[in-house]
Amino acid sequence: MPKFMPEPYRIKMVEPIRLTTREEREQALREAEYNMFRIRSDDVYVDTLTDSGTNAMSDAQWSAMLMGDEAYAGGRSYFRLLEAARDIFGYGYIQPVHQGRAAEKVLLPVFLHKGKFAIANLFFDTTRAHVELAGARCLEACCPEAANSQLRAPFKGNMDVGKLEQLILEKGPENIGMVVMTVTNNSAGGQPVSMQNMRETAEVCRRHRIHLNIDAARYAENAMFIKLREEGFSGVPVKDITRDFFALADSFTMSAKKDTIVNMGGLIGVKDADAPYILKVKANCISYEGFYTYGGLNGRDLEALAVGLYEGLDENWLRYRLGTMEYMGARLDEMGIPYQAPAGGHGIFLDAARFYPHIPYTEFPGQVLAVELYKECGLRACDIGSYMMGNDPDTGRQVKSLNEFTRLAIPRRVYTQSHYDMVLEGIGEVWRGRGDVRRGYRITWEPPILRHFQASLAPIEG
Numbered sequence: 001m002p003k004f005m006p007e008p009y010r011i012k013m014v015e016p017i018r019l020t021t022r023e024e025r026e027q028a029l030r031e032a033e034y035n036m037f038r039i040r041s042d043d044v045y046v047d048t049l050t051d052s053g054t055n056a057m058s059d060a061q062w063s064a065m066l067m068g069d070e071a072y073a074g075g076r077s078y079f080r081l082l083e084a085a086r087d088i089f090g091y092g093y094i095q096p097v098h099q100g101r102a103a104e105k106v107l108l109p110v111f112l113h114k115g116k117f118a119i120a121n122l123f124f125d126t127t128r129a130h131v132e133l134a135g136a137r138c139l140e141a142c143c144p145e146a147a148n149s150q151l152r153a154p155f156k157g158n159m160d161v162g163k164l165e166q167l168i169l170e171k172g173p174e175n176i177g178m179v180v181m182t183v184t185n186n187s188a189g190g191q192p193v194s195m196q197n198m199r200e201t202a203e204v205c206r207r208h209r210i211h212l213n214i215d216a217a218r219y220a221e222n223a224m225f226i227k228l229r230e231e232g233f234s235g236v237p238v239k240d241i242t243r244d245f246f247a248l249a250d251s252f253t254m255s256a257k258k259d260t261i262v263n264m265g266g267l268i269g270v271k272d273a274d275a276p277y278i279l280k281v282k283a284n285c286i287s288y289e290g291f292y293t294y295g296g297l298n299g300r301d302l303e304a305l306a307v308g309l310y311e312g313l314d315e316n317w318l319r320y321r322l323g324t325m326e327y328m329g330a331r332l333d334e335m336g337i338p339y340q341a342p343a344g345g346h347g348i349f350l351d352a353a354r355f356y357p358h359i360p361y362t363e364f365p366g367q368v369l370a371v372e373l374y375k376e377c378g379l380r381a382c383d384i385g386s387y388m389m390g391n392d393p394d395t396g397r398q399v400k401s402l403n404e405f406t407r408l409a410i411p412r413r414v415y416t417q418s419h420y421d422m423v424l425e426g427i428g429e430v431w432r433g434r435g436d437v438r439r440g441y442r443i444t445w446e447p448p449i450l451r452h453f454q455a456s457l458a459p460i461e462g
């Protein structure tokens with residue numbers, strides 16, 4: 001039996017949850033038109049829909065909130081946040097915003113417009129949406145290891161640097177508005193990017209004079225993976241690894257709802273405090289988010305964020321965090337259940353295409369598995385596959401995803417080992433019954449952008 005690393009926290013406030021019956025869950029699914037985002041959280045037992053903003057804050061964060069300065073401009077809490085973010089990332093300009101997509105909305109149009117391209121090691125869904133909303137188009141250059149869930153490699157989130165350079169030459173460097181390095185690589189399964197790969201990517205960008213942005217939601221998990229897996233880093237504090245990693249980029253956009261362990265918040269960072277485009281960033285922020293010393297957040301939120309930036313980097317915490325995923329991965333290995341291996345930093349990405357090889361990507365195997373897991377044990381997970389990818393903005397055709405995953409994204413400091421064990425038993429049951437599921441889902445209604453959040457689905461009969 002794989003060992004579970006004990007939780008490095010104790011619980012001083014609880015929130016009741018209730019396990020529903022199978023009939024209640026089937027009813028809830030029908031009412032939600034099989035969209036996991038439309039199920040009420042009261043009808044969910046263990047919620048792994050996302051690790052975004054679903055974290056439990058610490059007593060230190062809650063007490064810092066009482067110190068929030070709610071001034072409209074120049075608040076003390078802003079300067080506290082600035083100090084923490086500058087200390088950790090070493091960047092000259094820091095801009096709070098209300099969440100990750102707000103950072104994208106404010107920064108991306110400064111570099112992207114019609115005729116331009118952005119290239120990433122894989123785009124997260126909202127990042128892809130904001131590239132397209134700016135009028136630009138997305139190109140991807142993920143390392144080939146990511147496409148094979150059974151191939152165990154230490155840094156499956158890496159950029160394919162050769163492909164990156166090839167895409168740059170093909171489209172012309174002047175047409176590439178930005179390169180985006182997503183850490184960890186969410187769509188590839190929470191897989192890390194190595195320092196070496198970041199260096200090589202930065203070298204290519206520097207040579208072609210292309211802006212390099214880090215999509216930094218999981219900066220701490222990525223740094224811990226570097227410490228644990230990359231040669232030469234085992235003795236280096238993750239805080240130093242983080243600083244060195246960020247020094248290689250020009251800017252970052254960050255959802256602070258992940259590794260920064262708050263419920264709401266985001267950041268933009270610009271390395272060069274004198275970069276002229278900071279004026280545009282400030283102008284966009286004032287128009288869309290609020291004055292640039294609060295960026296759509298309360299003063300108390302800035303305080304919680306400042307504390308969370310450090311808590312996210314605590315190495316005991318990170319050892320437990322990555323240890324939890326490793327434990328779940330090891331239990332799945334024992335049962336012979338396929339997932340993106342080795343386990344990523346923020347969750348388990350089950351390989352739905354291997355659960356249901358007879359279900360084509362146009363019927364969304366990742367969505368099928370999410371529904372089966374919910375029926376089985378009240379676990380809420382979601383598709384990270386073709387259902388999420390949506391349609392090509394130019395041709396309207398369904399895009400085929402690199403992988404068909406069902407993602408269990410684990411909220412931070414919320415659940416305990418017995419929850420994970422229950423979930424693992426549920427996955428085992430669904431795996432054993434996989435042959436009984438013959439067909440997938442069709443979409444009966446979808447909005448034009450980010451459809452997976454809202455679409456209606458129906459099971460295909462037959």
Ligand SMILES: *Cc1c(COP(=O)(O)O)cnc(C)c1O
Nearest residue numbers: 099100101124126186217255257
């Ligand atoms: C969550 C996330 C975002 C978007 O952030 P929100 O806070 O949800 O708006 C962007 N990029 C990555 C990699 C993310 O994980």
